[in-house]
Amino acid sequence: MPLSDTGLRNLKPSDRPYKRFDGGGLFVQVNPSGSKIWHLKYRHLGKEKLISFGPYPVVGLRDARDKRDQAKRQLLEGLDPSAERKLARLKDERDQRVAFGGIAAEYLSKLRSEGRAAQTMKKQEWLVSFTEPELSNRPIATIEAPDILSVLRRIEAKGNYETARRLRSTIGAVFRYAIATGRTRYDPTEALKGALIQPQVSPRAALVNREEIGKLLLKIESFKGQATTKHALMLLAMLAPRPGELRFSIWSEFDLEEAIWRIPAERMKMRRPHRVPLPRQALWHLSELQRLTGNGDFLFPSVRSWKKPQSENTWNVALRRLGYTSRQMTAHGFRATFSTIANESGLWHADAIERALAHVEGNDVRRAYVRGEHWEERVRMAQWWADELDRYEEAAKTH
Missing domain, CATH: 3.30.160.390 (Integrase, DNA-binding domain)
Incomplete structure (x- = not known):
């Protein structure tokens, strides 16, 4: 039945x-x-x-x-x-091995195995998602430049020119990986050079006028919000780290007796460990901060959970509250402030300034020779810069 x-x-x-x-x-x-x-x-x-x-x-x-x-x-x-x-x-498994989506997944897995930062992987995965569904299920050897351009044009139509440019680069990286693994013969993204709309490049917002820097420091000192945020802004100004490096910092990285902040490679953009000399003024802020958050891991824990750091927007929002627009100053802008004035001073070797900013020399030959950290010079430069900021702040009080 x-x-x-x-x-x-x-x-x-x-x-x-x-x-x-x-x-x-x-x-x-x-x-x-x-x-x-x-x-x-x-x-x-x-x-x-x-x-x-x-x-x-x-x-x-x-x-x-x-x-x-x-x-x-x-x-x-x-x-x-x-x-x-x-x-x-x-057949499905074989098709997946030669499909763009499957190869892209392999490429992303390779990047993870190389220890790329979680934020980097998140961005790469986000970019690859734009290739769905047009490219993901197609055998990679059948994809031509016009097919890729169609995907990129869709992104450009929304005004996201920089995203389109980065996606072209990521798609090209997947194709080069496919060439290396024998699943296609050429990279069609090479034919797209010059085909995309070039995004307008604007410098990061930063203060470089000494009088204006002094006024900003005075405003930070009188900040009425979270005490941890005030300390964060002052440490950004003194140490010129990338905001993410400071935001995710934990107390075990700091040796206050030796006056050194040791950042492990996995938290650095260039995947290399980095040491930061701590001037007297930074040590004072850190000791004050330790009273507030020293019982946890993060220097700047979230107000919702001490197991997570503050939101990435917290410090920029604080600058907005102090009266600075995103075109005037950002948390990342403190790096440009330091770099500009340190280079203009003529007191410090350019390589020492670049190492202080944790930049990696782009020229392979030059990088082979420039291996030192310029540590002693950087220690002197760190104290000079903190003293400079004190002078700017004192001068601002008299105006």
């Missing part, structure tokens, strides 16, 4: 598995756990075989019958349904 949906729903589990047949070899097996699994019993080349169609109700009665009928048609053609399913699965 054929099965019905009502009958299927009412089938109860027993101590042992049992079967209920629908016809044509199709049956549902009810297991003691309560699961109901579709199976088809058939014969091929004189041998009895069994193939599973999946669980009920995920695979409904009509779907199970359709699968049975398809299997019967294959048997009429002399094919083994079970073998055909395996072949289809292998």
